[in-house]
Amino acid sequence: MSAEGGDPFGTSIKATDQMKQLMVEYYIEAKTTQEKPICWITSGGPVEFLIAMDVIPVYPENHGAMCGASKIAPGLAEVSEEMGFSRDLCSYARLDIGGAVKQEGAIPGGLPKPDFLLCCNNICGTVVKWYEELARYLDVPMFLFDTPFIHTEKTEHATEYVRQQCLELVKFLERQTAKEFTLEKFAETAMLSVQAVELWKGVLKTAENRPSPFTCFDAFIHMAPIVTLRGTQTVVDYYTLLKQEMEERVEQGIGAVTDERFRLIWDNIPIWYAMRSLGDLFAGNHACLVADTYTTAWAIDIQIDDPLTSMADAYTKIYLNIAIDMMLEQLVGLIERYQADGLVMHSNRSCKPYSLGQYDLARAVTERTGKPALIIEADMTDSRVYSEAQVRERVEAFIESL
Amino acid sequence: MGSDALKQLLDMRDDPYARARDWKERTGGRVIGFFCCLAPEEMLHAAGALPVRITGENRPITKSGAHLQSYCCSLARTGLDMALEGELSFMDGTVFVHTCDTMMRLSDIWRLNAGFAVHGDVVLPVRFEGDLAREYAYNELSHFRRKMEEQLGPIDDAALNESIRVYNRNRALLSELYDLRRENPSILPGDHALWLVNSSALMEKVEHNALLEEVLEDLRSSNAQADGKVRLFGVGSAMDQWDFMQMVEEVGATLVDDDFCNGRRYFDTPAPEGDDPVESIAARLWDRQSCACKHHPERDRAACLTDRAKEAGAGGAIFWQFKFCEPHAFDYPHLKKAFDQAGLPSIQLEIEQGSVSIEQLRTRVEALVETIKGAGN
Ligand code: SF4
Numbered sequence: 001m002s003a004e005g006g007d008p009f010g011t012s013i014k015a016t017d018q019m020k021q022l023m024v025e026y027y028i029e030a031k032t033t034q035e036k037p038i039c040w041i042t043s044g045g046p047v048e049f050l051i052a053m054d055v056i057p058v059y060p061e062n063h064g065a066m067c068g069a070s071k072i073a074p075g076l077a078e079v080s081e082e083m084g085f086s087r088d089l090c091s092y093a094r095l096d097i098g099g100a101v102k103q104e105g106a107i108p109g110g111l112p113k114p115d116f117l118l119c120c121n122n123i124c125g126t127v128v129k130w131y132e133e134l135a136r137y138l139d140v141p142m143f144l145f146d147t148p149f150i151h152t153e154k155t156e157h158a159t160e161y162v163r164q165q166c167l168e169l170v171k172f173l174e175r176q177t178a179k180e181f182t183l184e185k186f187a188e189t190a191m192l193s194v195q196a197v198e199l200w201k202g203v204l205k206t207a208e209n210r211p212s213p214f215t216c217f218d219a220f221i222h223m224a225p226i227v228t229l230r231g232t233q234t235v236v237d238y239y240t241l242l243k244q245e246m247e248e249r250v251e252q253g254i255g256a257v258t259d260e261r262f263r264l265i266w267d268n269i270p271i272w273y274a275m276r277s278l279g280d281l282f283a284g285n286h287a288c289l290v291a292d293t294y295t296t297a298w299a300i301d302i303q304i305d306d307p308l309t310s311m312a313d314a315y316t317k318i319y320l321n322i323a324i325d326m327m328l329e330q331l332v333g334l335i336e337r338y339q340a341d342g343l344v345m346h347s348n349r350s351c352k353p354y355s356l357g358q359y360d361l362a363r364a365v366t367e368r369t370g371k372p373a374l375i376i377e378a379d380m381t382d383s384r385v386y387s388e389a390q391v392r393e394r395v396e397a398f399i400e401s402l
Numbered sequence: 403m404g405s406d407a408l409k410q411l412l413d414m415r416d417d418p419y420a421r422a423r424d425w426k427e428r429t430g431g432r433v434i435g436f437f438c439c440l441a442p443e444e445m446l447h448a449a450g451a452l453p454v455r456i457t458g459e460n461r462p463i464t465k466s467g468a469h470l471q472s473y474c475c476s477l478a479r480t481g482l483d484m485a486l487e488g489e490l491s492f493m494d495g496t497v498f499v500h501t502c503d504t505m506m507r508l509s510d511i512w513r514l515n516a517g518f519a520v521h522g523d524v525v526l527p528v529r530f531e532g533d534l535a536r537e538y539a540y541n542e543l544s545h546f547r548r549k550m551e552e553q554l555g556p557i558d559d560a561a562l563n564e565s566i567r568v569y570n571r572n573r574a575l576l577s578e579l580y581d582l583r584r585e586n587p588s589i590l591p592g593d594h595a596l597w598l599v600n601s602s603a604l605m606e607k608v609e610h611n612a613l614l615e616e617v618l619e620d621l622r623s624s625n626a627q628a629d630g631k632v633r634l635f636g637v638g639s640a641m642d643q644w645d646f647m648q649m650v651e652e653v654g655a656t657l658v659d660d661d662f663c664n665g666r667r668y669f670d671t672p673a674p675e676g677d678d679p680v681e682s683i684a685a686r687l688w689d690r691q692s693c694a695c696k697h698h699p700e701r702d703r704a705a706c707l708t709d710r711a712k713e714a715g716a717g718g719a720i721f722w723q724f725k726f727c728e729p730h731a732f733d734y735p736h737l738k739k740a741f742d743q744a745g746l747p748s749i750q751l752e753i754e755q756g757s758v759s760i761e762q763l764r765t766r767v768e769a770l771v772e773t774i775k776g777a778g779n
Pocket residue numbers: 061090091092093123124125126127269350351352353354
């Protein structure tokens with residue numbers, strides 16, 4: 001997801017340049033804008049409201065990924081560790097707090113200071129604590145968009161609570177921006193968002209083909225616009241282009257990995273600093289990571305006839321906000337749909353909601369599909385806890401066993 | 403002192419679940435475990451069940467390592483281990499409250515592996531702010547009540563109101579205990595006081611109330627001389643290290659008030675009694691002291707805690723931290739700063755159940771006590 005992260009393997013994707021350009025322009029606008037307010041938002045947050053209100057959304061998690069990929073994460077994390085934040089906390093939070101204090105990061109001068117914060121806890125409870133600290137440190141208002149977790153059932157009162165919060169969020173944004181919310185603009189944004197999401201799903205679907213035209217390492221890089229800017233025409237244009245290129249590749253039989261022999265599913269957030277070496281490792285062993293649970297998380301459905309209710313519903317049902325038995329269904333679905341030979345799980349010590357439960361999931365997936373699962377221990381940005389040699393050995397042994 | 407009631411309660415420390423097992427044998431009733439003190443225990447009680455708190459324990463992990471990574475807090479790891487080893491087999495089910503990410507996932511893993519007949523989730527809001535969240539909390543509690551009725555039998559309003567009264571009585575007695583100790587901590591060592599709270603969540607409330615009445619009777623008339631121990635304030639999730647608490651006493655200090663969830667936070671606010679029992683429970687949860695797992699924008703936890711520490715005459719604080727516990731680790735720098743600014747020196751102790759070294763901790767506590775004494779507090 002890094003703006004300057006390269007395209008490590010296979011035939012390089014041509015659209016990458018456009019994507020980079022798009023992200024660079026986005027960050028330049030965010031850094032230089034005089035009139036548009038800036039809101040820091042969590043990756044699973046309902047960004048459509050911000051776009052419809054002409055607010056520039058800034059994603060500390062996206063920036064965290066960039067810092068991870070460019071290997072400056074540990075240095076930033078240390079700043080917050082010196083402030084007393086434990087090394088066991090989510091490394092996105094640690095490096096973001098460090099970056100905010102130092103005003104440094106993967107873009108010059110660090111992220112632009114927010115006017116307010118929008119925190120949605122459909123990905124974890126960590127973001128609540130993290131944004132509370134940002135609100136205190138940066139002295140800006142924070143809106144918590146609270147999406148009750150789904151264990152065994154999705155209750156009506158929960159959906160209603162989330163739906164009502166959409167309206168409350170609108171009022172909050174009107175107060176913060178001194179602008180009026182209009183349904184027309186919102187419907188337009190929601191429609192563009194739906195289009196982008198559909199196109200993104202289309203991109204991901206091309207990987208069902210053999211050979212797959214891209215690997216999930218490519219998807220990690222090309223997901224940045226869908227996460228940050230869905231709801232804009234630029235993003236629709238971009239994914240139209242990317243989808244076209246992927247479809248062409250399929251037609252021409254171009255695979256992302258030379259001589260694709262094994263097809264694997266990836267689970268959890270990428271190990272950003274090791275993307276290149278992991279990509280080479282899998283590709284070198286003719287294994288293609290054809291799909292993952294991370295980039296599909298942004299494939300949410302919004303119904304145009306009742307955008308608020310369907311948004312409340314979609315934002316509550318996302319992958320990290322459901323119980324592991326429901327996650328299992330999705331994992332099994334991915335394995336079947338992509339005809340995968342196995343599952344690779346990144347046990348990510350930064351991210352408890354994503355990682356706790358993986359041991360059970362790994363066993364259950366094998367039981368259900370007969371496909372083996374490999375678990376590697378790492379951290380998404382904190383390379384201080386990563387052992388490359390160990391991971392290499394385990395991956396090689398796993399592929400050999402397939 | 404030396405009252406028989408106190409001794410009976412303290413004896414439970416050797417086998418915390420003995421009374422629950424015994425209750426089950428005696429009554430044939432159902433025992434329901436829970437982890438978090440936000441659980442609406444009264445509903446279980448009104449259904450005729452015995453709610454019993456699980457806080458993990460000091461033990462090497464055998465079975466739960468196959469379900470939870472090593473970077474998960476020991477409370478979840480040892481708690482699950484107890485269940486998988488069959489040590490909680492006297493329980494009929496478990497109730498989970500939405501608090502941190504770890505508990506959220508533990509609920510899934512527990513439901514799928516621990517083999518209990520009854521399972522409940524109370525997905526309370528994280529936002530403890532505004533009418534929407536308050537209404538959702540009420541609806542979720544009502545929903546939970548219906549779910550428990552399906553699994554445990556009817557919970558009628560009259561029974562629920564009666565359970566609320568019993569629980570409120572318990573809260574009043576425990577508050578009085580803390581008040582008496584604030585006046586004069588030497589009437590009862592800190593580890594005994596905290597155990598009196600902890601034991602409340604391990605046995606039938608009516609019986610606990612009766613024993614507590616007796617203990618308090620003695621304490622009210624105690625003529626123990628003030629012993630000049632350094633007063634400390636405790637901050638953290640669950641404090642279950644009784645050897646540690648005793649060591650604090652040995653080095654000339656005592657925890658005189660706390661924010662532990664098996665301490666002050668367990669009994670801090672009574673439920674307002676009225677016609678609608680669900681409303682009473684919701685109102686209490688809403689008015690309680692803020693919790694690290696909930697978002698209370700209008701109530702700064704640091705201000706609440708430093709005020710309480712000062713009211714308790716504390717000269718300093720101990721931050722008691724489970725390793726890998728996110729909510730408390732995130733709050734720490736902010737709280738620490740507030741305690742510093744209030745002139746209250748503190749130490750942060752990070753532990754994992756099963757590998758606590760009292761000797762190492764002793765040095766740290768001694769240093770804190772010296773600092774406080776040096777500051778002339
Ligand atoms: S990495 Fe995990 S814990 Fe950290 S912000 Fe993302 S979802 Fe939350």
